[in-house]
Amino acid sequence: MAHRTLGCLEPGEKARVAGLLTRGVARRRLLDLGLVPGTVVRALRRSPLGDPTAYEVRGTVLALRREDADQVLVETDP
Amino acid sequence: MATWAGGRGPGPGLRLGSGHPHPTIALAGNPNTGKSTLFNALTGLGQHTGNWSGKTVTLARGVVRHRGRPYAVVDLPGTYSLLPSSAEERVASDFLCLERPEATVVVVDSTCLERNLNLVLQVLEVTDRVVVAANLLDEARRKGLEPDPEALAEALGVPVVGTVATRGWGLARLMDTVEAVVTGSVRPHPRRVRYDPDVEALLDRLEPLLVKALPRGAAVRWLAVRVLCGDPTALSHLRDGELDEVVRLLAVADRSEPGVAGILTTAAGTLGGGLK
Numbered sequence: 001m002a003h004r005t006l007g008c009l010e011p012g013e014k015a016r017v018a019g020l021l022t023r024g025v026a027r028r029r030l031l032d033l034g035l036v037p038g039t040v041v042r043a044l045r046r047s048p049l050g051d052p053t054a055y056e057v058r059g060t061v062l063a064l065r066r067e068d069a070d071q072v073l074v075e076t077d078p
Numbered sequence: 079m080a081t082w083a084g085g086r087g088p089g090p091g092l093r094l095g096s097g098h099p100h101p102t103i104a105l106a107g108n109p110n111t112g113k114s115t116l117f118n119a120l121t122g123l124g125q126h127t128g129n130w131s132g133k134t135v136t137l138a139r140g141v142v143r144h145r146g147r148p149y150a151v152v153d154l155p156g157t158y159s160l161l162p163s164s165a166e167e168r169v170a171s172d173f174l175c176l177e178r179p180e181a182t183v184v185v186v187d188s189t190c191l192e193r194n195l196n197l198v199l200q201v202l203e204v205t206d207r208v209v210v211a212a213n214l215l216d217e218a219r220r221k222g223l224e225p226d227p228e229a230l231a232e233a234l235g236v237p238v239v240g241t242v243a244t245r246g247w248g249l250a251r252l253m254d255t256v257e258a259v260v261t262g263s264v265r266p267h268p269r270r271v272r273y274d275p276d277v278e279a280l281l282d283r284l285e286p287l288l289v290k291a292l293p294r295g296a297a298v299r300w301l302a303v304r305v306l307c308g309d310p311t312a313l314s315h316l317r318d319g320e321l322d323e324v325v326r327l328l329a330v331a332d333r334s335e336p337g338v339a340g341i342l343t344t345a346a347g348t349l350g351g352g353l354k
């Protein structure tokens with residue numbers, strides 16, 4: 001298992017949420033949006049300027065800024 | 079003296095449900111689940127529905143008559159969580175915690191149930207008297223999904239009724255079920271989240287401090303959870319001594335970080351194991 005942050009995923013890549021690197025309100029928000037450890041996420045596409053990126057999470061699409069996506073630790077199969 | 083920055087208490091604007099002559103039904107749900115469409119279909123009101131931020135800034139109210147009996151219906155702002163991070167979400171959470179409606183209908187999007195269940199589990203922590211409306215059932219079927227309301231009801235411990243609010247489908251059965259919950263002929267036994275033992279111990283110490291300050295019947299446990307998550311709503315009525323005690327408890331909790339972090343993952347984490 002290789003660990004990276006969600007922000008490092010390239011469009012088309014899939015990964016599993018391993019943990020969150022933030023605390024407090026930001027952490028809660030990410031959890032409420034479905035980014036709970038174990039959740040499978042897929043990067044869909046980046047906006048033309050490279051930020052934000054759209055991710056598929058639990059059947060819906062979320063757009064996250066790089067700075068927020070980098071708070072999400074994910075694991076991918078090597 | 080202890081101080082607590084930010085937030086606002088349950089202001090006078092929120093003391094609405096008490097004294098209402100009819101049983102109150104609250105409609106809760108994530109944004110874009112068809113909640114306001116359901117509200118309009120039930121009440122016959124042309125409350126504006128649409129998809130933009132801050133749409134439901136105040137609580138829309140109407141009356142529905144079902145089998146000759148009137149109910150007050152309150153359309154809460156769409157929310158992903160009862161741990162509020164915006165004014166709208168605070169209104170929704172405060173209403174459920176402090177006004178104690180006779181029944182709460184949680185409207186969920188059947189095309190992505192899993193995502194909606196975070197809010198459902200939170201509502202089940204606030205109140206027993208819940209009916210889940212599995213809405214947008216037609217769209218789910220078009221996507222090749224076959225949501226199973228009975229299996230979901232079994233897993234959650236509360237009634238689940240399939241609906242298509244835009245066509246009025248399932249609404250009579252929804253209201254029959256709501257009526258049964260209001261009258262007590264159906265008593266839901268919701269699946270309850272248990273947190274890590276250190277968090278539960280903390281809640282056990284926090285609740286008695288809050289209960290004295292809160293209106294009778296308030297959802298003390300959930301308000302205590304909100305305090306642990308940094309939301310001071312429940313603290314606004316505490317006296318200085320009680321506030322000091324709470325702040326001391328939280329300072330200890332902050333040092334035992336794993337447990338406090340756990341409180342934030344348990345509610346959502348229950349989804350993965352329980353409902354697959």
